[in-house]
Amino acid sequence: MKFARTVLGDIPVEQMGLTYSHEHIVIDESYPTLGNELFLLNDVEKISKELKEFYDLGGRTMVDTMPADAGRNVLKLAEVSKKSGVQIIAPTGIHLEIYYLPNHWRYSYSEDQLTQLFIDDVNIGIDKHDYNGPFVERTSHKAGMIKLATGDEPISPHQEKIFRAVVNAHLETGAPILTHSNFGKHAIAQAEMFDKLGADLSHIVISHVDRYKDVGYNRALLQTGINVEYDSAFRWKSGDENWTYKLLKELLPEFPAQITMGMDAAKSSYWKSYGGSPGLSFLLTTFKSDLKQMGLAEYFDKIFFENPQRLYAFLK
Template identity: 65%
Template sequence: MKTRFCRTVLGDVPISRMGLTYAHEHIVIDDCYVTAKHPEFLLNDAEKISTELTDFYELGGRTVVDTMPANSGRNVLLSARVSRSSKVNIIVPTGIHLEMYYPQNHWRYTLSEDRLTRLFIADIEEGIDRFDYSGPVVQRTEHRAGLIKLATGNEAFTPHQELIFRAVVNAHLETGAPILTHTNFGKQALEQALLFERLGAKLDHVVLSHVDRAKDVGYNRAVLETGVRLEYDSTFRWALKGEENHTLTLLEHLLPAFPDQITMGMDMAKNAYWKSYGGAPGLGYLIETLPTFLKSKGMEAYFENIFYKNPAHLYAFAPPTKG
């Protein structure tokens, strides 16, 4: 039987070596269309990134899942460099981000479902383009994608977004690569889960991000009942706002019923959140604070589920089922 593995930027790693894993991060965001408008998203200083990751490693962190897909700030060579220098495993994605990350004439709007499927599969099986599909030539590197991302906004899915769903699921089924999604404050999360179910995705290898921002326990429960995985990342955001920590409330109510389906991360897309950029709270926040909360509720055992068992299962490649 083949050893189950995740695919990191430096190669395949047995899931037994993933260790403590943050399930949704932004480690590298290079100069791109969106950073020209939002420079607070720029994360491309190799020394600062390596410093933050090294601090994470010293706290016990071993793997992070980066979430910038094709041509939206991805720089696979920089990702490989900071992974080597920090010793932290980095899983990088293929796929397509929200529309705001691309100009209106971008190739994402003209490629067919099959062409997008083949592009995602090439990133996973052959290697990511060193230019990230921003130029007239493609030079594939040795660094391969370990998951597929898509994103939806506040409104009902558009035909274009549904095409991306189909291409993502096609690539997922053909390669076994896991799927990660962006939701806007948890909106359309249930609709995402139901569409993945209709398309035949392996729901235990699908994770919907930011659903804790929806706040509502009943809504989160309904999404979990479909069988998908959820990723929560707003623990520090509620603390900064000085309001009820809705993420912790969700954990208290839902972890006992869904211990195998919840993962966590920091989603630090703004450089102001990074200690190495002079900001706060820094990547180590969850490691430093969550055990205290779990202990206060008699839920210490769930730390291993959130950061070890669940991401190891979720981000492992599943056996391909089509192609």
């Protein structure tokens, strides 16, 4: 049986239903929120209210993407899941360097240590303190995905260590991989690195690539066999070309099995329950209507059902 791993347990992939592939559901007080208070998403009631609206519109699963020691709170993720009915896939892994102090353990831990940390998050359970305290108290809530990130500069030796640890854990556990790219930069280099390390590209998704305004670049990335996640449909300013829509029109017919979507709504100003807009329901309302107007309605189930179910299934 193919399964996905949620914070409340493993489920058959068919039970995932309609899935958003890149979200920030909980960001607790942490180093990232010190730099930008809009990143703070830790009110369980407000979060649950927003996710319940998603559920009422037919949504069933969200992939949370805040990995180890960057605001992750697996106990709150589990509570929100219970309150809203939304199935949540929680991450392990490491985010961009800017979200950690310069002396963070990510720099001193060896490849083997990082590998074991990721494996334990997937196989045993995530630490209730998110590796912030002197003791590790693992919960019953397990990670269902492994994340890494690259920035504006070419992949560094330190990031290569993270790549190796993530792929080691991926091969050992069968967990899928999700990555952050800065506006799509170095996405092809990421795909090449994963291929060199022996990862299964069909179970890897690179995020934010619709911010790279080049159809040829996105096509070349998809030709590697890796998946992409687009999440900026609501971000393009009025009067500017919507590159998310442009890329979908050009590439969905050619690569229908490799494109997923999410909101990546990492700021409270995007959430209705926090008084912002457009709200997490955007993809099920405005975007769904726009997809039909673009003549792409036939791909809706691919984007939100079939592709996430294949991508986030465990390989073992």
